[in-house]
Amino acid sequence: MSAIDSPSVALGGGGRHAPEDGPVQAGRLRRWATEIGLGVRLALSGGREGLLRTALTAVGVGLGVAVLLLSVSIPTMLDARSDRTAARDDDRYGGDELPAGDTTVLTLNLATSFHGKNVRGRLVRADGAHPVLPPGVQAMPAPGTMLVSPALRDLLASSDGALLRDRMPGTVAGTIGKAGLSGPNELVFYAQRGDLAFGQPQVQRIDSYGSRSVHRPLDPFLLMLVVVIFVVLLMPVAMFVAAATRFGGEQRDRRLAAVRLVGADGAMTRRIAGGEAVISATLGLLAGGVFFLAGRQFVEVFEIADLSVYGSDVRPPLPLLALLVVAVPVAALAMTLVAMRRVVVEPLGVVRRATSSTHRRLWWRVLVPLAGVGLLAPLTGKHGEFNPWQAVGGVSLLLLGVALLLPWVFDRLVGRLGAGGSVSWQMAVRRLQLSGGSSVRAVGAIAVAAAGTIALQMLFAAAESEFTINTGQDPTRAQAVTLLTVSPITTAKDAAGIDAKLRASGVTSVRTYRRDIASISDDDFVGVRVGDCDVLREMAALERCADGDVFVLDRPDLIGRTVRMGDPSATPQGPQWTVPATAHRAQARKDPWGQDVDGILVTPGAAPAARAEPTFESYVHLDPAAGLDAEERLRNAAMAISPAMDVSILRSKVRDSTFMSIRRGLFAGSAVTLLLVGLSLLVGTIEQLRERRRTLAALVAFGTRRSTLGWSILWQTLLPVVLGLVLATGLGLGLGAMLLATVDVPFHADVTGIAIVCGIAGGVVLLVTTASLPALWRLMRPDGLRFE
Incomplete structure (x- = not known):
């Protein structure tokens, strides 16, 4: 507690004051600034433990912020791709016949595919000495040669591209620049062929490149899928950011009790806690910016939903960036103040460390999902009149209801568990009864993700038939x-x-x-x-x-x-x-x-x-x-x-190509969200173990087996997850039924999909427990009993 011993920090009491004039008000503001500054000092100079807690919070918030920045950059990425694609367009079918001129070019579309990947090719021949050039091309390729995209060059040079090399109309003489490619992994080539002539099949004459890109509106069903996917993937990330701001809450409460011991009142402790939360969130924002900029350099390596983007395309819009910069510290402050209302910090300890006799209120928690139902209900039966913002609000409130109802369900069920069972089970139950709030917060993200994924599974199962087209072709007669x-x-x-x-x-x-x-x-x-x-x-x-x-x-x-x-x-x-x-x-x-x-x-x-x-x-x-x-x-x-x-x-x-692209995008986004949620559980579990290291070391010293403690950690993680999944399944089925009614599709529960979602969540729990075991073994060493 070296930070609170500093004589330069003045601790003042709070209480009722007479109406203040300007100087008094200014003095209060200075005192508040000093108290908030003390919270900042506690976060940054509270010794190794304080720095480690602040670093964990910053990293947790930073990871969530990086994912949010990537998510809000998706429209910018798609717009940049669309602009480059429109700029190179050379389709002139249906237009007036052009006479040959000094700048005109004959072109033949050579679009093909290779092992499922599209290859965009063009044969060209100039009519004059100054032909128009496509974006990314500095000069016409010489006869018998071709200009290729960097990805196609690498493929042709590899052993995997042997069959494709035989199809190419020339030798590689150069590469196409970024301006002429939709993305870094696109396969494109331009080759010159001298015997092209106007009037030959599919040969057309052009005098310019480029067209105005036209955005066709999505089918209401597909729009519904996109909206639900974004809400389902981003809500657990936002919850992870909120939970990360409360890492190390028990250490913070003990430190605030020490501040109370030297003269601070309740209001001052809240301002100090707010200062800690804001500085941690601000550092998390900076860390998120660093993670985002570093990860943006590797985005060109990956391809999602058959789309690749350049790192420079990943740019969050300035209004959303400004909103995120303001929202994260404000959310951290609000979460801390709300948490402090349920904690009585006294000079000799924290009341929350004992079992509370108060019960969580249910009525306002039920109002949130009911409000979501109220927003979605008017949309049912209006296929083609889909309001995305109303759907976003309804889906968000229903999923938020999972996170709000889970603590109430947890208190009711865990509080009634008896003392029977194995030693590891009894230890886990007692720990959850004493301080299960952090476990519930971490599991809330999994429950929200599971509820949303169950609803999505129902939507995709219904969309499978709607967006699967029977071509009438018979591959048994010819392939x-x-x-x-x-x-x-x-x-x-x-x-x-x-x-x-x-x-x-x-x-x-x-x-x-x-x-x-x-x-x-x-x-x-x-x-x-x-x-x-x-x-x-x-x-x-x-x-x-x-x-x-x-x-x-x-x-x-x-x-x-x-x-x-x-x-x-x-x-x-x-x-x-x-x-x-x-x-x-x-x-x-x-x-x-x-x-x-x-x-x-x-x-x-x-x-x-x-x-x-x-x-x-x-x-x-x-x-x-x-x-x-x-x-x-x-x-x-x-x-x-x-x-x-x-x-x-x-x-x-x-299957409809747009539908398949959305589905592949869901899988990619789900993998990122699942990784983040798993990391949240892991960091939360390790943090709880660190706070209990002396207790763990004492239990081992008194003869408790390490395997018993390992099983106890598993039960502590698994029990909230099971309760969360049960609740998520119920609300997920309800959300799925509402969404299916919105697009006039009969209700159908995808039992296999629900089982897969629950199995994945269980797998995450096992992985988190396994990953936390090394830290558990290390914390159970005898030197963990040492205390200064």
């Missing part, structure tokens, strides 16, 4: 489909050549047919598909088929009629062809794409002449044993045929 319009840059000009070139390793069979159009009049035309009997059977039910046969699917009036091949508006017009009078009628079936087939099916022996640039479609079968590499080899073979050849992998079901 991939390729589409190609022949052009001068195509190496295979007919179906046989395409079949042969696509038979890469892992491809078991390829069936190709030609697609054409037959014009009956200026506004009437039908599709014509030319292929062998095997591929035609994928489009119609054919009882018999031989080369030379023709089948009419839905236009029997065309039998024996003369049509003109090709687009009726094309110049020159295509040749005439007469549908044979011997053509058969056939029943159409859906193709492997899941699309309805109509028109005319023709075998090669009766086929009309092909257009100059025909279109071919291929059904490809892949060897399941080859895995994902078979898909990559197929894409490589397609690239060798033509850069414009499209390859699609068939899927019977696909």
Whole structure:
């Protein structure tokens, strides 16, 4: 207690005073400042114990602040990515045809994928001497070379990128700058190709890069998910920050009792405690800023929800940053003053250290979740009229109700536990009955996270079906489909050549047919598909088929009629062809794409002449044993045929990409929140052990087994967690039911999800207990009995 022995600190009593004039009021303010300064001195110069407690508080607050800063930076990160993506946009389809000029550029989209990651590629050729350049590019790549993103350069240089190297249209000659990339892990390349010409399939001419990004509103269900995710992930973090400001509360109370012993009154002790809390929170803010700036340097290494960001993108908005800077010290001060109201600090000790006969009031704790229900109830049944701010308030109040009701439930149940059971159980129960408040505060964050996660599990289970699309594709009939319009840059000009070139390793069979159009009049035309009997059977039910046969699917009036091949508006017009009078009628079936087939099916022996640039479609079968590499080899073979050849992998079901991104973001955020909550439990457990080190050492000296004390620590952590999870399950199910009603989805309890959440929480308890054992063994040494 060296800080309170200083003769320079004046301790004054408080009490009733006569009305003061200005000088008296100024004197009171100076005295208050002195008392708050004493709290600051106690926090910073209270010896090794005081410094350690202040450091623990600062680190705890700092970790929470760093997570909050990262969370409020998410909109800025997404805006920065969106701005860079819009600045490089080169899609000009549907616009007026541009004449060639000194600055115009021909471009061909070469978007592909590699092992599930998108690769953005462009083939370019300049029309003039001063072509427009995409952001991040200083000069056009030379013929046969390409400019790549740093991530793509590293991938191509690694052994993992061997298959992708075979697909690339040139050698690496440089890298693309940050301005031309959405994020540091994006795979992008620009390559020059001299034989590009306007009019070739998918080739377009541009004279500028960039577009105005358009933000489409989220589906109300997805918006609900985003809102609940943010509340669920940030509330435990905020609770962790609030709990961190009260680390070492028992040491603080004993120190304040010593201050009372030398003459301070109750009001002064509260101001001293407030000074300690504010300086600790302020140091925590500084530590959080340091953690945030240090962690921002590593953000480019990670990729969340298929998104990567630059460290410079992680910038909290100034208004939210200012709010956080003010809110953390104010919250620390408020938490301390509220805690001090329940503590009677006397010169000879602290009353809270004994069992209190007073009971926590229930009525106001119930009002908080009821207010949340009141906010959410008007939103039910209004699918499409979702108010996010009202939902934020309702969800926050319901989750806050978990934290508020948990102490009341804890007091009622733990207070009634008897003295039976093992020694470790009795020690744990008695410790929780005497001072279980710190344990409940630490567990409150887990309970809130669990309640929110249970509600989210219910939402995601309901959204799974709503955002899972049945494509109608049949992967049992073909695993991939390729589409190609022949052009001068195509190496295979007919179906046989395409079949042969696509038979890469892992491809078991390829069936190709030609697609054409037959014009009956200026506004009437039908599709014509030319292929062998095997591929035609994928489009119609054919009882018999031989080369030379023709089948009419839905236009029997065309039998024996003369049509003109090709687009009726094309110049020159295509040749005439007469549908044979011997053509058969056939029943159409859906193709492997899941699309309805109509028109005319023709075998090669009766086929009309092909257009100059025909279109071919291929059904490809892949060897399941080859895995994902078979898909990559197929894409490589397609690239060798033509850069414009499209390859699609068939899927019977696909999930909405936005929904999947939100889900992956939840998993990433949950991992961070769980880590923080686990750290909160660990720090709180170690702090309690340190405060009881002499008691622990004395118990060991009197023959208590170390394993008994270890089990006692486990019960002390597990019992509040179990009570918290029971309460969280009830309120989580209620919150989930309210949210499902908001989006007009029937109630369904995800039992498996609830079991997983509870199992994870139990695992956190076991990990925390295991991690605290080394500190427990160290504190039970005989030198822990030494006291000065």
